[in-house]
Amino acid sequence: MLMMAKELPEDLVIQILVWLPVVSLLRFKSVCKSWYALITNQNFITKHLLHNKNINTQLLLKTRDKTTEDYVVSTISYETLQVSLTHPLPPLCLGIDKISIFVVGSCNGLVCLHDYRSVIWNPATKETKIVPKSNLPRIVPAGYLTRIDGSGTYINGMTSWLAYENDCELFVLSFDMSDEVFLKTPLPDNTYREGGEELFVLNELIVIAFPHEQYLYSELIYDIWLLLKVGIKDSWTRLFTIGPFIQINDIGWPGPLGFWKNDTMLIVKSDGQLALYDPSSKQITNLQIHGDIMCLQLVTYMETLVSVKRGNEFEEQDNC
Known part of the structure; x- marks a missing residue:
């Protein structure tokens, strides 16, 4: 050679x-x-x-090993939806309850993990880097007292989150990185606001899944809405309703995880079984993948040589 x-x-x-x-x-x-x-x-x-x-786009699934109860990630082929590799989360010197570890997202093959601090991780090279805490004040749009809820999405130079104004009104808060301005999009009328709403991306557009309960709180239904234009409330359009999902207990929520090809949706069932939902035929196809519903997360991912050590270097704290 x-x-x-x-x-x-x-x-x-x-x-x-x-x-x-x-x-x-x-x-x-x-x-x-x-x-x-x-x-x-x-x-x-x-x-x-x-x-x-x-x-070579893949999916990265965070779950928990049934035998060891350790948190692991599996890389899944985007084309075949077959698991190619499973390995543990990096040793982050957490020393706390690992159930709080959250996969914020992935960009260029680097994964952001967060519990009480943020860590950038390259699963392919095994490199990790603790993100130092910012000394800057928390950025919120002028005139709002805003609480960010959960992780966000990044589409075409704009990051968006679900946010609360004064802990009551839920809306989509977006930050346009090119113009450096915030945009507020009110949620569509006639939607359930029971908590557990999730942001997804479909064809470079924002999608929200609104869960609501029925039949004495034993089943969950999700209404899926698409936002055509950020900042314009009237641009919301309802795509479809998915469910019902039987909720076995109060720990973990069955429901959508994200979109796949041809607008099909990856979902998790009450027993941790992953499946595909086709909104056109309303058919559910089980996959040969199971996870712990209490901690399941799925993000788009690709392998990369990009190093987390490049740029401004800093030493990890002594308590790591």
Whole structure:
């Protein structure tokens, strides 16, 4: 392989290497100094990242191992919905109840985890970096006393969250990073506000699932609404209703996890069974994947060589 690489133009070697998974590239850094320099070069890392975005999108599922009760993540093929790898969450020196660990989201193969602090983690390279606490005051739009509820979405340069004004009125709060302005979108009328609302992304648009209970609180129904234009209340449109889901106990909520191909929705059933829901046929197809409904989370993910150590470096605290 090394002799062949010496005989090939560097551009061709790069075109071959960008097709390889991260685990192989990490091994190949030891082949020779020139390959180490190539694979760790920022231009190559960017090429590999762009290549993976086009052909190698995956899903990252956080759940809990039934035997050890440790929290684990599984990478799932976006094309086949088959689990390819399962490994534990990184040792973050938490020292507290791990049920509070929350997957905020993933961008360029880096995953943000949060409990009482935030950690950036690259599951492919096993690198972690504790995010220092900001000394800046909490940013809220002028004129509002706002509480952010849960994680947000990032679409086309705009981050959005569900937020409460004065702990009563629920709305979508969006921050346009290019114009550096906040936008408020009131929720559609005639929707249930019982708590547990979730934000999703469908075709680069915001979707909210509104849960509501029926039949003496033993079943859950979800109304799925799509926002066509941020900031415009009248641009909400109702897509479909999904359910009912039988709620076995008060720990964990069955329901939607996110969207897949052709607007089908990934859902979790009351027993932790993952399934696909087709809104056009209203058919539910079980997958060969199970999880702990109490801690289940699903985000879009791709493997990357992007390092969490680049940029401003800092030392971890002594208590880690």
